[in-house]
Amino acid sequence: MGRTVAIETLKLAKAFGDVKAIEHLSFQVWEGEIFGLLGPNGAGKSTTLRILLTLLRPTAGHATVFGHDVVQEPDRVRRLIGYVPQERAIDRFLTGREHLLLLGSLYHLPKDETLRRIREILKLVDLEDRADHLAKTYSGGMKRKLDLACGLLPNPKVLFLDEPTLGLDVQSRLRIWDYIRRLKERGITVVMTTNYLDEADHLCDRLAIIDGGRIMALGSPAELKAGLGGDVVSLTVGAADMDRVESLAKSLKAVPSIRAISTKPSGIDIRVESPEKALPAILDAANQQACRLEFIEYHRPRLEDVFIAQTGHAIREEFPSGE
Amino acid sequence: MARAQELAMRDYVQEVSALTMRWVHRLRREKFSMLFTLVQPMLFWLIFFGSLFQRAANSEVMQAPNYMSFLAAGVVVMTVLNNGLSGGVDLLFDKENGFLERLLATPIHRSSVIISRFIFVMTITSLQILVILTVAYFFGVHPATGLLGIAVVLLIGMLFGIGLTALSMAMAFTVKSHGDFFSVLGFLSLPLIFLSSALVPLSAMPTWMSMLARFNPMTWTIDAVRPLILSGWSQALPRIGMVVMLLLVFDALCLYGSTRAFRRAIG
Numbered sequence: 095m096g097r098t099v100a101i102e103t104l105k106l107a108k109a110f111g112d113v114k115a116i117e118h119l120s121f122q123v124w125e126g127e128i129f130g131l132l133g134p135n136g137a138g139k140s141t142t143l144r145i146l147l148t149l150l151r152p153t154a155g156h157a158t159v160f161g162h163d164v165v166q167e168p169d170r171v172r173r174l175i176g177y178v179p180q181e182r183a184i185d186r187f188l189t190g191r192e193h194l195l196l197l198g199s200l201y202h203l204p205k206d207e208t209l210r211r212i213r214e215i216l217k218l219v220d221l222e223d224r225a226d227h228l229a230k231t232y233s234g235g236m237k238r239k240l241d242l243a244c245g246l247l248p249n250p251k252v253l254f255l256d257e258p259t260l261g262l263d264v265q266s267r268l269r270i271w272d273y274i275r276r277l278k279e280r281g282i283t284v285v286m287t288t289n290y291l292d293e294a295d296h297l298c299d300r301l302a303i304i305d306g307g308r309i310m311a312l313g314s315p316a317e318l319k320a321g322l323g324g325d326v327v328s329l330t331v332g333a334a335d336m337d338r339v340e341s342l343a344k345s346l347k348a349v350p351s352i353r354a355i356s357t358k359p360s361g362i363d364i365r366v367e368s369p370e371k372a373l374p375a376i377l378d379a380a381n382q383q384a385c386r387l388e389f390i391e392y393h394r395p396r397l398e399d400v401f402i403a404q405t406g407h408a409i410r411e412e413f414p415s416g417e
Numbered sequence: 418m419a420r421a422q423e424l425a426m427r428d429y430v431q432e433v434s435a436l437t438m439r440w441v442h443r444l445r446r447e448k449f450s451m452l453f454t455l456v457q458p459m460l461f462w463l464i465f466f467g468s469l470f471q472r473a474a475n476s477e478v479m480q481a482p483n484y485m486s487f488l489a490a491g492v493v494v495m496t497v498l499n500n501g502l503s504g505g506v507d508l509l510f511d512k513e514n515g516f517l518e519r520l521l522a523t524p525i526h527r528s529s530v531i532i533s534r535f536i537f538v539m540t541i542t543s544l545q546i547l548v549i550l551t552v553a554y555f556f557g558v559h560p561a562t563g564l565l566g567i568a569v570v571l572l573i574g575m576l577f578g579i580g581l582t583a584l585s586m587a588m589a590f591t592v593k594s595h596g597d598f599f600s601v602l603g604f605l606s607l608p609l610i611f612l613s614s615a616l617v618p619l620s621a622m623p624t625w626m627s628m629l630a631r632f633n634p635m636t637w638t639i640d641a642v643r644p645l646i647l648s649g650w651s652q653a654l655p656r657i658g659m660v661v662m663l664l665l666v667f668d669a670l671c672l673y674g675s676t677r678a679f680r681r682a683i684g
């Protein structure tokens with residue numbers, strides 16, 4: 095295929111004292127793709143990113159960015175990357191433009207080049223009219239835009255984004271997705287972390303599902319879903335019969351065409367080879383357990399189903415609606 | 418090779434000046450705090466404390482024409498102490514809110530962030546010392562060694578300030594939270610002032626206090642600055658020689674500590 099490797103990690107590990115943040119992490123990112131690290135809080139996503147950014151030394155293993163080792167040649171790596179941190183790493187007492195001017199000097203750009211890039215980037219992220227206001231007057235979304243602008247200033251070959259849309263409203267999220275796709279069109283390799291399944295699904299060309307510091311699955315969203323095979327039947331159980339969910343799940347285990355069962359607060363997800371064959375058996379079982387079903391649907395596997403199948407749990411706690 | 422070094426030097430100057438200007442921008446934005454936390458407290462000490470104890474202080478014991486002229490050296494060095502000890506706090510905030518990571522992900526020399534802070538703190542401190550000495554002048558405190566003496570005061574202040582700022586940075590990179598930082602700061606600064614020759618000469622202290630005060634770098638520094646203001650070169654020179662040696666050792670220790678703390682903090 096002849097694709098260029100942008101990033102490669104080999105058995106990467108990082109421990110903080112006895113906390114093993116990541117372990118045995120090996121993956122490759124191709125040049126020009128959007129690569130996602132998908133995982134719940136504390137999975138080790140930011141830690142992985144920090145190692146690639148040369149901010150943390152791994153306790154074991156290797157990582158390279160365009161062939162440069164992050165430990166041996168940190169300066170070479172730093173010249174290739176841009177970073178959009180998870181926290182809004184913004185100086186409240188500087189204006190947006192002053193942030194970018196500062197970074198221009200830290201990347202040793204000539205003044206006119208810095209000014210040219212600032213003009214272009216401010217337009218791209220749509221922050222021109224607020225560029226000369228202090229950052230402390232910015233809304234959350236504007237701070238995120240400034241973050242993104244800072245990441246783009248060095249004109250990086252690889253842009254690292256740590257949870258780029260965390261806590262943003264729907265419109266801002268969609269707009270950020272749009273920016274990220276535009277970066278890809280310009281040939282920038284994007285490595286991002288997220289704990290939003292839809293974000294990983296819609297935006298990433300390939301992704302690594304990580305949980306507890308380990309890679310549980312790796313591939314394009316389509317591959318991951320196809321790899322699961324079959325369809326998912328989702329049962330929503332009536333509120334009165336919640337206590338029967340466990341026994342229903344147990345009795346379903348015996349049904350031959352069922353591949354996997356996972357319970358959630360509102361009901362049961364069942365992975366089946368073909369819904370036509372499994373459905374009568376499922377309904378029978380529910381009848382026998384006198385478990386009233388409120389709602390039944392089936393769908394092709396979603397990324398959520400992949401996540402549950404690979405890690406054994408949902409990416410976020412699901413809270414049953416209070417009744 | 419020389420060309421490469423020249424380029425590296427140019428890059429270094431560019432990044433250090435940009436980082437230093439960042440502190441200047443911030444200071445300009447915080448005019449209010451600039452006035453009230455930087456300038457006012459020290460003048461307060463000088464003017465009110467100086468006038469308050471004018472009659473109570475015995476000029477025989479002080480070995481000075483009046484208390485304010487005795488106190489001037491103390492206030493100058495207290496300024497160095499306060500600025501130095503709090504010099505690391507902005508880096509602590511940078512560390513806590515992730516700005517430091519953003520800086521360290523750029524291809525700058527690791528020392529630039531720290532050097533910029535030294536330059537800024539030393540410059541601000543020197544300006545404050547000049548303000549204090551000017552105000553003291555109007556109250557009749559005329560430095561015995563003149564302008565050259567004032568230049569030497571600034572140099573000694575910097576020598577002491579570098580070590581203090583380094584100590585403060587070491588603390589900033591070591592503590593778990595800025596709450597801890599401020600507790601340690603509060604715990605350190607008053608004893609350092611009272612157990613020194615800032616307010617009264619050692620000869621006027623209870624023995625146990627003067628014993629402790631003798632090991633306080635504040636005392637060394639003040640005892641070199643004071644003759645520059647009060648008596649003249651012949652008394653000042655031997656003390657200056659002494660304090661420069663001591664402070665160089667002090668600075669070396671503090672810089673070693675802060676470098677280690679910095680290395681550990683940035684992995």
Ligand SMILES: Nc1ncnc2c1ncn2[C@@H]1O[C@H](COP(=O)(O)OP(=O)(O)OP(=O)(O)O)[C@@H](O)[C@H]1O
Pocket residue numbers: 110113114115133134135136137138139140141142180289
């Ligand atoms: N500096 C540190 N010192 C000690 N432990 C740490 C440190 N940084 C991270 N950890 C631990 O390492 C693990 C992984 O943390 P990391 O920040 O990489 O998770 P994450 O996937 O980015 O989570 P989130 O979605 O919450 O940002 C966690 O258990 C965390 O407590």
Ligand SMILES: [Mg+2]
Pocket residue numbers: 139140141180256
């Ligand atoms: Mg994180």
